[in-house]
Amino acid sequence: MYFFPLIAAFLLALRINKAIKFTALRSKWRWPLNILGGIAIAFILLDKQVDEDRLLLISAVYLLAVVEYLKRQEDFKSFTVLLNAYLPLVGTAMISALTARVAPTFYENNEAFFICGQLAAFSWIYLRLSTSKKQQQELRRISERRDELEAMVAARTAEITKQRNELQETVKELQATQAQLIQQEKLASLGELTAGIAHEIQNPLNFVNNFSEVSMELIDEMEAEMAKGDMEEANAIAADIKQNLEKIRHHGQRADGIVKGMLQHSRASSNVKEPTNLNTIADEYFRLAYHGLRAKDKSFNAELVANLDPNLPSINIVSQDVGRVLLNMFTNAFYAVHQKQKTIGGDFKPRVEVSTRVIPAPPSGGGGAQVEIMVKDNGSGIPDAIKDKIMQPFFTTKPAGEGTGLGLSLSYDIIVKAHKGHININSKEGEGSEFIITLPVA
Template sequence: MSTFLFGIDLADIGVFFQQIIFAYSLALRIQLSNQEKVKAQAHAVKIQKEANQQLEHKVQERTQQLYETNEDLERSNEQINVKNLELAETLSTLRSTQAQLIQSEKLASLGELTAGIAHEIQNPLNFVNNFAEVSAEMLDEMAEEIEKGDTEEVKAIAADLKQNLSKINHHGQRASSIVKGMLEHSRTSTGIKEPTDLNALADEYLRLAYHGLRAKDSSFNATMETHFDPDLPKVSVIPQDIGRVLLNLINNAFYAVAERSRSTVGAPLGGAHVPYQPTVTITTRKLADAIEITVQDNGNGIPEAIKDKIFQPFFTTKPTGQGTGLGLSLAYDIVTKGHGGTLEVDSQEKIGTSFVISLPVTSLNH
């Protein structure tokens, strides 16, 4: 049953008020939502602004760091450039010093050869003088025979004179070759390889080194043995350099046997003592892929403890003033770096030492 107030249904009035309350509530919610949205936007703007400020601050800090780093790099580059200049100067000084040391070593070895060279030159000069004197006497005889009219005797004397002149020329050439070898040894290496008779080169330096040592110590004697391969071909090497290697190894061998001679009175053999006979041996042979030269002595040998050091620069077992310590080091570099070969040592104490030079077959002159 409907209830009326002033002719209006109360139920309709209730519905109307519900609609008014709902509309008001909805409007209030919309207003609150807009306010929250504005607040949220303001908060987002604030956060963005703070983020931008932080980013700008970080950019400024990073820029400053990069600037400082760049300055550090520039200073480092300047220091590196200075160090490079210093290193270049040091390297130049080291190379100059190395060249001086090498030249000193060459001159030292040349000094050791001087006496041997003088001995070797004296022999052919003696022959030249003797044949010249004989030839002068034969010319006097020829003049007498010409006056007598003995033409047959004149022809015989002339034939003898011709032989004498040939011998004078031969020994003169021998003296000339010794001087030439001395000059080649003393001058700077050309670095040019040429076909070389290694048998002749080794024999030459063996005799020069021996007579050089004999000039220093006339009481010293040693047996020199050579076992040269007669079929050894000429080898393409730098003769001055290989000559220096051979000279150093041969000098060391004679030094070793001389030292043992001074310290040894006899060696036991079959229950008896026999005199020690110092011996230096040079052997050459052609292998399948190399040429091998061995310089061997029966000296005291090299102690095992220092065997690995003998090719190091400035290492020497000789007393002060008797060795620069550069000989074997230079020899090793000449053979290995200059000729692509090997230089090895085999030594046993109280038995002797062998140095073996091996030049690859590619160095052969075909």
């Protein structure tokens, strides 16, 4: 029984040597561990020269020294549980050796119990070795699985990174496409305006031409009166000429405003909000949209009703963007009444109305004053089934080639997202529609 601790020490050195065989610790600890195991074998060979009880005590002390030495090494911290498994054998061996020397008779009478105790402690070591081996195998499998998962994660991460980069490129392309579509929508609405602008600009040009001719005739008359010496008549004619020049300047500015509005409409928005009178924009685009449709169909006529609040305050808006919204609303309204007129016939009288008003701030608070613009028509109306869709991009009720499906979608973005306003729709199929735009005053 004296050799149990020595065999345990030898097996411990052998087990650790095997565990570090394929690690960097192998070169450092191979010979120290072999020496520890060799010393244990050397003690076994001393069984004829040393008393068994003394050799058992020496074996227990040696095993304890080996265990404590290895536990103090940083390289073997992971073996702590395994090393602690040898301590019961150390304890039972020391108790057996000390009992044999102090009470030899008691020891001889109960030697079988002491041997069983050492065997149990030795068995516990074997059990811990087996469990440790299984744990290490499991840890190895876990480590291999972890490496496999890390490789999979790395591959998946690379794939996701690639997909993200591809998505970013796709988003950039979509943004570029969106910008192109918006510009195409602007150009499409500009085409609708062209005929109306031609009609509108012709009126001030006619005034300019007519008053210029009249002024030239008045200058000839004034020169004749001055030649006669009739200065009083010449001064009266000069006053008439001055009035004519003022009218020429007024109508020239009117033509200039129309051209500038057209250029503003075709350009990209500056997104700069400026104080603007909505009545001016509404009135101008109302007539331009009407004359634009009449240029396509001379037989089309409609009653135009403008109820513009003269006390409407100026509000901060991007004028060309809001003007684009109003133009879209007016164009859709005239299109709706025109289609209904072609369907019903001569008994139907198309009517489109634009009105503005101020909505005061509620007395209880919860919001400031607002400006409301309502565009109303007695056209075909909007079916209930598509009311929720008409603000969606690319949705249109017009035949192919007559609408882009972006007008109301862009209008929603401009009013709701950019200007923090609202667009409400009231419509009854077959009777007409109302588009109500509200914008905050401040």
